[in-house]
Amino acid sequence: MTGTSVIWHVRCRPDTSPEDYRHVLDLLAGFTPQVQPLPPLAALARVKGSLRLFGVDAGELAARFRVRALVQTGIDTHIGVADTWATAATASARVGRSGVLHLPDPRAVEHFLAPLPVQALHGIGPAQAGQLQRYGLHTIGALAAMDETVVCRILGGKAGRTLRARARGIDPRGRGPEDARVHL
Incomplete structure (x- = not known):
């Protein structure tokens, strides 16, 4: 992770209507022009440029967005x-009472990911999690620490490399909406 970009993964509540989801996307566009919808209820936003504009860090800006979404749209x-969208997506599923989980540096990412069960890693399927658990890899930290060749033997080459990288806070897909290869 280089710290060169800051990614938000925004999740709406499961009972959010399609119209309300569109309102969230419109509100996000007021914070950054780099928004990638992830229907039905999520979005990615790259906010590095917005930090200078608003004069706050990414976690504070996310908290401001969250309050604005609640006040303006309910x-x-x-x-x-x-720093990567897989890590941001994993974090958005575990925000706690504040509604925002900010992982500002590689150490925070490692501290957050390591104790989580492997099935909590964004992008891992139940069958893959089951395979890893059969080999004694029950946490994301254990997956991150395992030799890549072993993980590739368990999950297959591409899947093993990808999921081990994500477990280490690295996302080979890119650093944000402009790299997601899905265009608005």
């Missing part, structure tokens, strides 16, 4: 903030 959001 929509509750959960926001994971990290």
Whole structure:
């Protein structure tokens, strides 16, 4: 992780209507032009340029967005903030009472990810999690620490490399909406 970009993964509550989801996307566009919808109820936003404009860090800006969404639209959001979108997505599922989980540096990412069960890693399927657990890899930290060749033997080459990288806070897909290869 280089710290060169800051990604939000924004989740709306499961009972959010399609119209309300669109309101969240419109509100996000007021914070950054780099927004990638992830229907039905999530979005990615790259906010590095917005930090200078608003004069706050990414976690504080996410908290401001969350309050604005609640006040203006009544929509509750959960926001994971990290350097890669897989890590931000994992974080947005575990925000706690504040509604925002900011992982500002590689050490915070490692501290957050390591104790989580492997099935909590964004992008891992139940069958893959089951395979890893059969080999004694029950936490994301254990997956991150395992030799890549072993993980590739368990999950297959590409899947093993990808998921081990994500477990280490690295996302080979890129650093934000402009790299997601899905265009608005």
